[in-house]
Amino acid sequence: MTRILSYMVKGVMLSLLFSACHMGAKKEAPNPVPEIPELVVYCENGMAAPIYELARQFEKRYACKVHIHNDNARNLLHTISTSSDGDLFIPDSEYGLDLLRQATPELLGTSLYLGSNRLIAMVPKNNPEAFQGKLSELADPRFALILANPESSSLGFHTRELLMQAGIYPEVIQNTMTLSADNRGLVRSIQRGEATLTIDWLSSYYYNSNQNYVDTVALKDLYPEAHVYAAILAKPAHPGLAHTFLALLSSAETTELLSHHGLIRKRQVIQIQREIPENDSNPKNLENLRD
Numbered sequence: 001m002t003r004i005l006s007y008m009v010k011g012v013m014l015s016l017l018f019s020a021c022h023m024g025a026k027k028e029a030p031n032p033v034p035e036i037p038e039l040v041v042y043c044e045n046g047m048a049a050p051i052y053e054l055a056r057q058f059e060k061r062y063a064c065k066v067h068i069h070n071d072n073a074r075n076l077l078h079t080i081s082t083s084s085d086g087d088l089f090i091p092d093s094e095y096g097l098d099l100l101r102q103a104t105p106e107l108l109g110t111s112l113y114l115g116s117n118r119l120i121a122m123v124p125k126n127n128p129e130a131f132q133g134k135l136s137e138l139a140d141p142r143f144a145l146i147l148a149n150p151e152s153s154s155l156g157f158h159t160r161e162l163l164m165q166a167g168i169y170p171e172v173i174q175n176t177m178t179l180s181a182d183n184r185g186l187v188r189s190i191q192r193g194e195a196t197l198t199i200d201w202l203s204s205y206y207y208n209s210n211q212n213y214v215d216t217v218a219l220k221d222l223y224p225e226a227h228v229y230a231a232i233l234a235k236p237a238h239p240g241l242a243h244t245f246l247a248l249l250s251s252a253e254t255t256e257l258l259s260h261h262g263l264i265r266k267r268q269v270i271q272i273q274r275e276i277p278e279n280d281s282n283p284k285n286l287e288n289l290r291d
Contacts, residue, residue: 039087039241041089043069044154046117047203047228058248077103081107087236092117093154109231114230116227118202121216121217153182158226183204202262203261
C-alpha cells in the first residue's frame, strides 16, 4: 500500500511539472514581425504616373510601403486638411501649393522644384480636323471641345489663365461641351469620340497608352508652362523617410524619369522652345520636348 501511494505521489508531481513546463512554453511569444513603415503621398493626377513608378523603386530600396492618393487638387486639399495622415504633397503645379498655403499654411513644410510641365493641345490620331494650334480656333464650333475645370484642378486653372491672357476665355467657354474635374477625362473623351480637341499637360500624353489615341499640337507662338513642386507636409508620420523620398526626387535618375514623362528642368526651357513644331501630329517629334 505504501508503495502504491509513493507511485501515485510521484505521478502527480510529474504531471504538475509537465503542466508547468507546458504553460511556460505557451507564454514564450514568437519573434515579432517587424513593422513596415508606410509613407503617404498625395499626388495630383497629372503627376501620378512618374510618382507611382518612383514609389515602386523606393519601396524596394528602403523596405517600406508607399501609399499614393491621387485626385484633383481640390479633393486632395480637402483630404490633407481633414486627415491627420500624410507625408508629401505633389500637385500638378505650384498652384496646388498656393491653395494649401492660403488655406492652411501651417500644414506645408519644405518644398522642392521638380521641373516644368507644358500645356499642349491634344486631338484624335492624325488630327482629322486639322487643328493648327491657334488659341482662337478653340472658339470654332467645328471642334468638339472639352476642358479641365479651373475650380477643381491645376490644369483647369492654368488653362483658364492662358485663355484669359489671350482675351478669349468667354468665347471658348461658350464653345466648350463640358468641363472635366481633372485631366483624366480629357483623353478618355477623345478616345470615345465624344470630343475632338482639348488642352492638357504634356505629361498626360505619356501616361499609359494615351499615345495610341491622341496626337499633340503645340500651341502656336506660345510656350505655356507650369512649375511642379513636391512638398513635405508639416507633420509627417515618418520624417526621415519623407525627406529621403524628397531627396530621391532631386536625384539625376529621377530627373531622367520625369523627363520621360514630359517634365523638363527650368534651365532647359530656352533651348526647347526653339524646337517645338508648329503642328505636331507626329509623336516622334515630341522627343525634342524631352531632351
